[in-house]
Amino acid sequence: MARTTQRRYENADRPNRANAVKNLSAKQKRKAFSKRTIIAIAIVISVFLIIMGIQIVQKFSTLNKLKIQEAQLKDDYKKELQLSKELKEKKKFVQTDEYVEDMARKLGLLYPDEVILQPEK
Numbered sequence: 773m774a775r776t777t778q779r780r781y782e783n784a785d786r787p788n789r790a791n792a793v794k795n796l797s798a799k800q801k802r803k804a805f806s807k808r809t810i811i812a813i814a815i816v817i818s819v820f821l822i823i824m825g826i827q828i829v830q831k832f833s834t835l836n837k838l839k840i841q842e843a844q845l846k847d848d849y850k851k852e853l854q855l856s857k858e859l860k861e862k863k864k865f866v867q868t869d870e871y872v873e874d875m876a877r878k879l880g881l882l883y884p885d886e887v888i889l890q891p892e893k
Contacts, residue, residue, distance in 0.1 A: 864889050882888065
């Protein structure tokens with residue numbers, strides 16, 4: 773009887789041992805899965821951060837180029853405003869009798885009662 777009891781205990785332990793081995797391997801699988809998952813997530817986050825870093829650098833570069841272009845356009849605008857003022861002043865002068873008289877004298881025209889005296893050579 774001692775033998776049968778001993779066999780029962782051995783048989784009773786076997787399913788528990790099998791389950792323990794299954795559980796142990798399942799735990800190891802979970803740990804391995806967990807490690808792989810963490811590594812995969814870390815890789816994805818790293819790639820995402822690298823891409824975002826590259827995008828940020830490109831955007832700052834574009835922003836700097838646009839600021840330089842804006843400064844150049846402001847300078848050009850100021851120059852054009854100055855030119856516009858000068859042209860408006862010239863337009864006013866061109867519409868005066870003084871300008872017409874100066875241009876006529878350059879072309880050699882005279883008033884009807886005007887005589888040109890030239891020195892002798």
